[in-house]
Amino acid sequence: MACGALIAAAASAPALNQASAADLAAPEVIDVTKSPIDVSFGVKLATEYNLRSVSQTKGHPAVQGYAEISFYDWAYAGVWASNVDFGGTDPSAEVDYYAGLRHTWDGLTLDGGFLYIDYVGEKSGLHELDFWKVYGSVKYAFNENLTIGANLYWTSDFIGYSKIDGTHSSLFGKYTLPPINGIPSDIGFYVSGEVGKQWVSKNFAPDYVFWNAGVGVTYKAMTVDLRYTDSDLSRRECNLFIGQRSSCGSRYMASISFDTSLSKIK
Template sequence: MSVASAADLGYPEAAVIESAPSPIDVAFGVKFTTDYVFRGVTQSKGDPAIQGYAELQAFDWVYAGIWSSSVNGFATDPAAEVDFYAGLRHTWDAFTLDVGGLYYYYPGEEGPKRFQLDYWEIYAKPSYAFGNFGSITGNVYWTSDFVNTGADGTYLSAIAKVNLPLETIPDVSFYVSGELGKQWIGKTDNKYGNVNLVNYLTWNAGIGATYKAATLEFRYSDSDLSRNDCAINNGARWVCGDRYMVSLSFDTAFSKLK
């Protein structure tokens, strides 16, 4: 019997009690991209990649997750990149602070362990939202063992996002965003011959459209690394330079599924 028919029969109407939102949630998503570029360097040999993640969120403060992507072109030929991460994230009005750490794991690598790629970073990511206009985010990442080379590494960047006031299609929103960053890398240890790796600037810019849980995006990425500098840092000249990517992603959470 429906609620309407019950009311018609004169039964007392049940009170509607809204339950409090759960303090625990799980966010998850998947992404298809024509190229996986990380800090100005392709991780998929310029080929398409598929990526996905799942993140446990608790009490609007604590989170832990796993993110993975297909990769290609590495000398050690790993099966994938798998990132494990955890931290604290909280929002006060328009300001959000996110601090934590992550571990980059490359399963199935070939060759001696000392030349494999697994390493860790810690990070802080403050951000400020300007209402519906957009947001600005800062990023700082640090490690004492950049890509298992024994070198210190610091990455600092700023990301700006502007929401475009276009309402041509119902439930579709548009945005532009860009990032400017710098990667500092110290001297490698003896296993790499005490090589001075090259510090560099990297940048990217893109435009995207979102519809409910889906996002379609076009993005350009580049750096100021020369071909020779690229070979020093990455062992190949062709992995740097300008890149153009198209991606389609889907992101949601258990709390949004109804």
């Protein structure tokens, strides 16, 4: 069970928020402006921290936030944090540090970088879960309403175990509804979804498929998102994976977030 709880953290190995469909729910944070340097930031209150259809907070609420600096519409670096609640080393928070290159050519955006996951408050004397990933993503905006994309994350240091490879990849998409007569133009509606798979080498953790779909409303810097998520993990596999049977399986989630940047503040 202790090993299962450690593997649970593996499930939580965070993908950068901008790469998942759930986070596509949020307005685009990085805005290409005349200023060569911009800082974006935001905060989210969610019914739980759910990552690739596995709860990282035992189904309890999560408070999350981030800050990111971008340079010349090419380089960026940032930090993201959330409370967590799972067994094993029993950390109190997850803090992600990341940096990379990202650029947009018309509707095409390419992104690649490095991510380090730090679990804060782990019990001493146990195997530490901190580890790193490299990632890449591509997305294409067919028009101002429809965007689709794909991502890939890989590490050879899965939850701090060297020579254990961990890989996850997904396809995601978002459709923003056209303006609706009678509704103010600064209120928007969208639908979005994601389907993906995670693989871990040497049978260290079960491979599984995950998916989510949701709808949302945006108003200026605020986004309200309602989402359904599930996976093909059995309850037995979930218990091995994260140390508790109830952290996987179908569930509905809700969140409210606020995202903006210095360039958008008048």
